[in-house]
Amino acid sequence: xxxxxxxxxxxxxxxxxxxxxxxxxxxxxxxxxxxxxxxxxxxxxxxxxxxxxxxxxxxxxxxxxxxxxxxxxxxxxxxxxxxxxxxxxxxxxxxxxxxxxxxxxxxxxxxxxxxxxxxxxxxxxxxxxxxxxxxxxxxxxxxxxxxxxxxxxxxxxxxxxxxxxxxxxxxxxxxxxxxxxxxxxxxxxxxxxxxxxxxxxxxxxxxxxxxxxxxxxxxxxxxxxxxxxxxxxxxxxxxxxxxxxxxxxxxxxxxxxxxxxxxxxxxxxxxxxxxxxxxxxxxxxxxxxxxxxxxxxxxxxxxxxxxxxxxxxxxxxxxxxxx
Ligand code: F6P
Ligand code: MN
Numbered sequence: 001x002x003x004x005x006x007x008x009x010x011x012x013x014x015x016x017x018x019x020x021x022x023x024x025x026x027x028x029x030x031x032x033x034x035x036x037x038x039x040x041x042x043x044x045x046x047x048x049x050x051x052x053x054x055x056x057x058x059x060x061x062x063x064x065x066x067x068x069x070x071x072x073x074x075x076x077x078x079x080x081x082x083x084x085x086x087x088x089x090x091x092x093x094x095x096x097x098x099x100x101x102x103x104x105x106x107x108x109x110x111x112x113x114x115x116x117x118x119x120x121x122x123x124x125x126x127x128x129x130x131x132x133x134x135x136x137x138x139x140x141x142x143x144x145x146x147x148x149x150x151x152x153x154x155x156x157x158x159x160x161x162x163x164x165x166x167x168x169x170x171x172x173x174x175x176x177x178x179x180x181x182x183x184x185x186x187x188x189x190x191x192x193x194x195x196x197x198x199x200x201x202x203x204x205x206x207x208x209x210x211x212x213x214x215x216x217x218x219x220x221x222x223x224x225x226x227x228x229x230x231x232x233x234x235x236x237x238x239x240x241x242x243x244x245x246x247x248x249x250x251x252x253x254x255x256x257x258x259x260x261x262x263x264x265x266x267x268x269x270x271x272x273x274x275x276x277x278x279x280x281x282x283x284x285x286x287x288x289x290x291x292x293x294x295x296x297x298x299x300x301x302x303x304x305x306x307x308x309x310x311x312x313x314x315x316x317x318x319x320x321x322x323x
Contacts, residue, residue, distance in 0.1 A: 004158065004169050004178040013162050016077040017146060020098055020123065025158060025178055027071035028119050028150035029171065031064045031105075035152050038114065060111050061085060064104035064119065072100055080132045082299045084268055089134050089299065098145075099124040099137055101268040101299070106149070107234020118151040118236030122272040134299050141271030141292035148272065149236050159185075159243065161279040166243065185243050187282040191309040193228045193247035195238045203254045205287070207319040214319075223315075235264060239273050239307070243280055248308040248316065253287055262286070262304035266296055270305050283313040287320045 002010075004025055008018040034041040041060055065085035072078045072092060079096035082089045084103045102121040110117050123146040128136045148160035156171035158178045166185035169178035194215055201209065218226040230247070232238050238249050251264050264270050274284035274291035284291045284307040294303065306316050 002180040004180070007167065007169075007180050008162075011162055011164065013146075016097055017123070017162070020072075020075060020077045020100070021146065021160070021162075023071050023075040023077075024068075024100075024121055025150075027068045028158065029156070029176060030067050030071075031119060032150070032152050032156045032171065034060065034063055034067070035111075035117070059108075061105040061108040068102055068104055068119070079126050079128060080136070082134070082137050082267060084265060084300075089132070089137060091132055097125055097127070099126050101137060101271075103265065103268040106236040106269065107232070110232075110234050110237075116151060116153045116232060116234055116237040118149045118234065118240075120149040120236055120268055120272050122147045122268055122275075137267065137299050138296040140295055141266075141274050144271060144275050144292075147275040149240075149276075151236055151240050153237070153240075157181075157240070159240065159276065161276050163275075163279070166276055166280045168243075185280045187242060187277065187280045187309055188246045189281075189310040189312075191246045191248060191312050192225055193230060193245075194312070195230050195232075195241070195247060195249040197231060197233070197251070198229070200252075200254055203256050204252050205255070205320075207287070207322070208250070208252045208316075211316050211319040235269055235273065239276070242282070242308045243276065246309050248306070248312040250306045250316070251304065252306070253304040260302045262302050264302060264305050266291070266294060266301045266303045267299050270303050273305075274307065277307045281310065282308050283310045285313055285317060287317070 065083055072081050076093050077096050078092040078098050078100055080089045080091050080099055082101040100123050105117050106120050107117045122144055124139055125145050126136055146162045151157045158169040160167055168182040170181040172179050214222050215227040242249055253261050270291045277284045286304045306313055
């Protein structure tokens with residue numbers, strides 16, 4: 001069995017990147033232990049923890065954000081961070097060489113039903129020595145040096161890429177370490193399974209309506225096969241399923257708010273998941289082109305997302321290109 005730190009050493013991750021990834025792993029172990037406290041996490045916290053105060057019950061996504069912020073600010077290797085829970089970027093160490101964007105608790109409405117949630121993160125290198133601003137974060141996902149997530153499910157898993165394939169680690173609760181449990185994660189090019197929030201159907205663009213309509217038509221429709229549907233309603237869990245057993249996941253463009261083209265956030269949802277999916281041999285697109293090639297305009301920007309099995313993503317894009 002190999003631990004996360006030994007694997008990072010073997011993967012030749014720079015010392016600072018290893019420090020950063022280990023630090024993220026520790027923060028997520030802390031979050032995992034709070035999640036296990038469930039409804040009691042806000043009022044209990046752990047002894048000596050200063051950001052959980054007496055009877056002031058914080059929501060778990062705010063607690064997760066505070067935990068990540070504390071650990072990353074203290075790591076000494078992070079220049080600044082951006083979080084779904086923070087309007088602006090947060091400056092960390094002047095000497096840090098990394099920018100970290102994260103969704104502290106993706107799918108947090110699942111907390112209320114004791115279902116799966118996760119922490120998603122995206123890491124860039126920076127040479128910004130003097131002043132730092134959100135402009136420094138606005139780099140295409142292609143520039144990410146590492147990306148991943150921690151899934152808080154029946155077991156706690158860390159899924160990570162440093163640009164050389166995707167590895168999965170499982171938290172061994174007995175010793176408190178993430179252990180390597182799967183290497184060379186790979187997504188089959190074909191699938192018979194898709195994930196979408198069907199209740200939004202009437203709001204999608206016409207090509208997406210046609211594509212999903214053809215999947216639902218099954219064996220007798222133009223696709224000639226029966227498709228199964230799954231929807232956890234936490235992107236982290238839906239993408240985890242795709243990395244484990246294939247499929248297509250989409251949160252498409254929606255006509256209700258044309259200025260917000262999609263629900264998911266580019267910097268800390270679509271980009272890190274896009275890098276993982278590409279590193280596992282899948283495809284990650286908007287309805288216009290590869291997610292990782294988008295030049296971001298805002299740290300909280302939203303984009304449509306179509307990702308997963310390469311041939312199925314192509315099939316979906318085909319509807320968008322067809323006249
Ligand atoms: O972070 C946004 C998010 O919670 C994703 O994790 C998830 O895929 C989606 O929203 C769920 O949206 P809906 O409420 O439409 O099912
Ligand atoms: Mn989210």
